[in-house]
Amino acid sequence: MPSYSGKLFLLLWLLMLTLAAAITIDEQCMHSIDSCDRCLSTHLNCAWCTDKKYQVRSRCLSRATLLNFNCSEANIYENQPQLEVLQQKPLKDYESSDEHSVQVKPQRVFLKLVKGNTQRLKLSYRGALNNPLDLYVLMDLTWTMRDDKDTLEQLGEQLTKTLRNLTNNYRLGFGSFADKPAMPMIMPQLRDNPCAAERESCEPTYGYRHQLQLTEDIKAFTNAVRNSKITGNLDNLEGGLDALMQVMVCPQQIGWKQQARKVVILVTDGFMHFAGDGRLAGIAERNDRQCHLNEAGEYTGSLVYDYPSLEQIYRELLRRKINVIFAVTEEVFLTYKEMSGLMQEISNVEILSADSSNILELIKKSYESFIKRTQFGDNSPEFIKMEYYTDCAGQFPNLRPRNYCNNVNLGKEVEFYVDITLTDYPKNGSLYHKIRVEETSLNEYMDIEVELQRPCPCVEEPQPDDEYGRFQCDEQGYLNCGMCVCDEGWTGTFCNCPTDPSNATTNEALLRTCRLPLDSLGSSLSHLVCSNHGECDCGSCKCDAGHTGEFCECLECFDCDEERAECHCGQCVCKYGWSGTRCNCAESTEGCIGPTGEICSERGACDCGACSCEEPYLGMFCEIDAEKDNKLCQFYEPCVTCLIMQKQGMGACDNLSQICSSANSSSSFTYSFVAELEAEIMCLVRIVNKHGIQCDSYFGYQVIDRANYLAIQAIDCEPANYYAIFGFISLATLLLGLLIIMIFRWCINMKDAREYARFHEEQSNSLRQENPIYRDPVGRYEVPKALSVKYDENPFAS
Incomplete structure (x- = not known):
């Protein structure tokens, strides 16, 4: 337990910190x-x-x-900022009983914002399990896609299995597109049968045809694909964006469910027509982003409206919360990749095989990427700043400024922190606003009801004759809500400034003269009066101690040497001949000029007589580059080469004195040959000696007081003695052969010894097998060596 004196010290320390904060x-x-x-x-x-x-x-x-x-x-x-949660239902997965899920909390929040103050909201998101999926297949049915249609037609059962692995609540829809049936998109003579050039018969060209509303009936989907007809057009540019726009803006005809995750998979092997291409066919009216489907599902505006722009498509996808998968062939993949990059939060691109056989794999892969990504946006006005922070459910060690997360497992809760700041008051004076923070691809959102605190809520009856109120305003005005209302002819905070000398009629006009201009024209002024380091007294600033300047914008200088520098707005401005942060360095670059004659090897700046190197250069003169050769090594190399050649008796260099001297002076280098080189920086020099052998030597250098010192380790590479080498190799070969023979003989002896020991062991352990009733027919009698003289032992004894 801490002692009483320790507790007292801690209490005093906390009190001092509190007082310091209050003073600040x-x-x-x-x-x-x-x-x-x-x-x-x-x-x-x-x-x-x-x-x-x-x-x-x-x-x-x-x-x-x-x-x-x-x-x-x-x-x-x-100031009285407020934050109150009005509705916070717990997160829950999709339930078929109420056909609803909760993936965002809280759902409603009240905020009272104060100008300049930031309030933080915590927003939680969790992707719901078994959430509904509405998948609309939008297919290019021009001539080159006939094999792909057949493949899709045969995938009914497999498609069901794939979708059930993603969610039990899924619906499928189907539509097809080709292009505008007008010249030059088609040939007029081939309007009724665009496949005549292929000697085949097919459907007349159409723009977009809605074939099947979203349904749970897989057989209906298969029949819709089977009953669709192949058509054709002239070029390899299709009207897919026309079709995609209609899929988005016709929610009733398509059958989109509000709670579902909406996905369009656009299957094609061609490029797209964009806004402006319709002019080629005389169609100049801009796409109106309205639904133009008749009862048969035909797009009736194909010959009336131009193709939509990519910006229009992007805005509608965001507004309608629809994700799009571009399943395209490898030939056009890069183009669609660039297109998707412009709207990456709601689109994806996958490579389609030649016959669309991998379309199920693409659906699964893209859907999983969609549900593992979450992103939030808002409709906040320009005077309210919204900033998002998250660690993406532990993917990052700290919060990062981002409004999205990738690779979030389904069912994992992600927390976003939203910082909301009132930067200014709206020009229309409205104090009540509503902001919606919503998930970009789902109908999940949080509503924020915002009230802006009034600039000052005081309302008081004016009392122009109140004596004490007039006393506080220098008898030239009266006090109202703590502020002086001045009589005619007077202005200022305390009505102490006549209007004539300053030519100002209001206190705000006086305060403008005390605000620091932010540009050379003075059209933009700081919001701080006297930089918040002084008071505005009748149009001029009276600065606090430690500050100076017309607008109290400068600190006073305390460490400027008057002989070397002048104080300019809190900074020492050096006089001629001096430099450095404190003007204590003479402006001379002699200490930065290396033996090459360059200042800091042209890789840095001379700062107070020493080189300050740029990245990634090092060394006294910035001569060292980790990725390239050392500049001083290259400079000294000719000199060192001559010295080594001279030492090894290869002749003297004619210009030795010239190449062994600095470029910026005539002083010669001091050198010495050493047996072992001990230097921090080692340089390599490679020469061919008198024996014709390439030989590597090393040297080090030092520059002390502009004098150059070289330490050289010259290696004398002698030619090889071939007789000695041959004798050594022969002797080594003989000894190695004898050693191998001895080892081989030892191995054989050891093997024989083991076999002999094993034989003896088997003999000692063997048993003789004989018949117990067998009697040997040969009788044997052994004559004793001596006969006994006892009768009972020997019958022949006397």
Whole structure:
């Protein structure tokens, strides 16, 4: 447990920190004495006192300080930001009972914003399991796609299995497109049968045809694909964007469900016509982004409206919350990749095989990429700034400024933190606004009801004859809401400035003269009066201690040597011949000039007589480059080469004195040959010696007081002695052969010994097998060596 004295010290320390923070806030507030509005906008903790009996000059201080200075609590106005959650249903997966899921919380929030103050909201998102999927297949049915149609027709059962692995709640729709049936998109003579050139019969060219509304019936989808007809056009540019626009803007005909994730897979092997291409056929009217499908599902505006632009497609995809998969062949993949890059949050591009056999794989892959990505946007006005931060469910160690996450597993909760800041008040004066933060590809959102705190809420009956109020305004005005309302002919914060000398009729006009211009013309002014480091006194700034300048914008200089520098707005400006941050360096580059004669090898700047190198150069003269040769090594190399050749008796160089001297002086290099080279920087020199052998030597260099010192390790590479080498190799071969023979003989002996030991072991363990009733027919008698003389032992004994 900490001691009593330790607790006391900690308490005093915390009290000192609190006081320091309070002083800092009061210092920021105390200069905003001219109006309640400016006071409250200076700092969140600034408060304004309207008490007429308040006797302190500054009415703008922190609440605690105003109370200490006897301002009545009822007359204190302060910032009051608020945050209240109005609706927060828990996140839940999709349930068929109510056909609803909750993927975003909270759903409704109330905010009261104060200008300049930032409030943070926590937004949680979790992708719902088993969420509905509406998949609309939009297929190019021109002549080159006939095999792909057949493939799609045969994938009914497999398509069902693929979609059930993604979600149990899915619906399918189908539509087809070709191009505008007008010249030059088609040949007029082939209008009724565009496939006549292929000696085949097919459907007349059409723009877009809606074949099947979104349905759970897979058989209906298969029949719709089977009953669709192949058509054709003239070029390899199709009207897919015309069709895609109609799929988006005709929700009733297509059957989009509001809660579902909406996906269009556009299958084609050709490029797209864009806005402006319709003029080739005399179609100049801009696409109106309206539904033009008749009862048969035919697009009736094909010959009336131009192709939509990519910007129109993008805006509608975002507004309708529809994701699009471009399933295209490899030949056009790069073009669609660039197109998708312009709207990557709601689109994806995959390579389609020649006959569309991998379309199920593409659907699965793209759908999984969509559900693993979440992104939020909002409709906030320009005067409210919204910033998003997230760690993407632990993907990053810290919060990052981003409004999206990728590769988030389904069912994983992701938290976004939204910082909301009121940067200015709206010009129309409206204080109530509604902001919607919504997921870009789902109908999931959070509504924020915003109230802007009034600039200053004080409303008071004017009392022009109140004696104490007039006393505080120098008897030339009266006090209202803590601010002086001046009599005619007077202005200023305390009505102490006559209007004639300053040619100003309002206090705000005087304050403008105390604001720092932000451009050379003075058309843009700082919002701070006297840079918040002084007070505006009748149009001129009176600065606090430690600040100077016409607008108190400069710090005073404390460390400028008058002999070497002059103070200019808080900075030392060096006089001629001096440099450095404190003007303590003579402007001479002699210490930066290397042996090559260059200043810092032209790779840095001379700072106070020493080289300050650019990245990635190093060294005293920035001569070292980690990826290339050392500049000084290259400079010294001719000299070192001559010295080594001279030492090895290869002759002397004629210009030795010239190449062994600095470029910026006539002083010769000092050199020495060493047996072992000990140098921080080692340079390589390679020569061919008198024996015709390429030989590598090393040297080091030092530059001390502009003198050059070289340490050279010259290696004398002698030619090889072939007789010695041959004898050595022969002897080594003989010894190696004998060693191999001895090892071989030892291995054979060891093997024989093991076999012999095994034989003896088997003999000792063997048993003789004999018949127990067998008697040997040969009788054997062994004559004793000596006969006994005892009768009972020997019958022949006497």
